[in-house]
Amino acid sequence: MRKVLAALVIMVMLAGCEKDTAGGGNSAGGEVKYPTKTVQLMVPAAPGGGWDLTGRTMQKAFTDGKLIDQSVEVYNVTGAAGTVGLAQLVSKNSGDPHHLMVMGLVMVGGVVANKSPVKLDQVTPIATLTAEQEVIVVPANSKYQTLKQLMDDAKANPASINWGGGSAGGTDQILVGLLAKAAGADPKAMKYVAYSGGGEAKAALLAGDLTAAVSGQSEFKDLVSSKKVRALAVSGGTGVDVGGGSPAKTIKEEGYEVELMNWRAIVAPPGIDKPTQDAITALIDKLHNSEQWKATLADQGWEDFYKSGDEAKAYFTSENQRITTVLTEIGLG
Structure with missing residues (x-):
């Protein structure tokens, strides 16, 4: 029995270590340190569009405002209203909190119109950012x-x-x-x-x-x-x-x-534990409250449309329902 209990204890300890590795890294106080390495920010569209502008503006605000002590890299994955990038985030980047993706209303419609096998309810919602x-x-x-x-x-x-x-x-x-x-x-x-x-x-x-x-x-x-x-x-x-x-x-x-x-938002892959999700959200909260981001909103003419955490999740759900109805009515669904 003692051997069995010892084995169970070791298994639990290993599971905890795995969770820490998948997440941002737990401190002694139980809080998650995030980020602990370069943040990869996916723009699921070609350069030159609104998502690309959003992603690169976020990168600049993080860097110029010294909001994090890690670098932010932006890369593009094109195709099918962002659903190619969505599929990559869900499959290839599952469980990795250092991969984030810009998305928005376009992707909600794209999932419906392209009959994407990967759905938005598979990602981890972080926050809506802007409306334009x-x-x-x-x-x-x-x-x-x-x-x-x-x-x-x-x-x-x-x-x-x-x-x-x-x-x-x-x-x-x-x-x-x-x-x-x-x-x-x-x-x-x-x-x-x-x-x-x-x-x-x-x-x-x-x-x-x-x-x-x-x-x-x-x-x-x-x-x-x-x-x-x-x-x-x-x-x-x-x-x-x-x-x-x-x-x-x-x-x-x-x-x-x-x-x-047209609203835009930021999401994380699936498989992110709650403490790490909260740490990512806290970072985006910090971005939203920064002077660099406020100046960006004014410069670009973007409206502040910030919702984070559970509020963002609820909004994604309601928009899925609304856009599916609209696309069906105009013959695109």
Whole structure:
């Protein structure tokens, strides 16, 4: 019996050591030290888009603000509205708290539209970060001066309008579908070209391959400022300056009952114990409260949309339900 008890004690001790290794590292007081090595921050999309901008802005805020004593590396994994990166996080990085991933509303839609076998309820929610209005833009030489003109043609002849934006089933395509529905057009008839990153959509618009493009307002701010494209409307409740020097009109002001905000968030892989999850959340809390992050929100025109821990988990669940319903209604689910 004593031998059996001794073996059990050793097994428990080894299990505890394994947990400490998988986590951030437990201190004598039971708190988890995090991070203990380089943080790998995955952007599950091509460079140049909103997720990429979010990830690299987080990296800069961590570094410039000296918020952690470890480095932060950002890397890109492209494909299928972020679901390729999602699958990698869940399988390859399971149990590793030093791998985090930027995600958001686009991925919620992407999971549905791409019928992804890996679901968002498999990750460890950490926090929502920002919310951003979408903007609808056309080339500077476009005949369309107003959103109504564009949607009138989209309704009369859907094939005449080439829409472009982020991945299939993402925020951009959801907005096009909602706009079509509000304008009395057939959402399923809209010609939408999906790109893996904002940089590709910009290039296609400037090359004349697209009639109109949709993305987060910060992604087109430079092109609007340089007068290479014209902003027709933004998707929030109030107009914001997207680079033109004055607030752009909202979709509602243009006569369509549509409002949509593109939120972004940070998650960890599955298999993270609660103390380590709390330590990661505490680090993101620290980022959110830093002066560097507050300045970033102002510079980019992002709205503070912070929810962490259980509140973030509940929000992810509700958004899954909402977006699944929307995609089904506009024929994308």
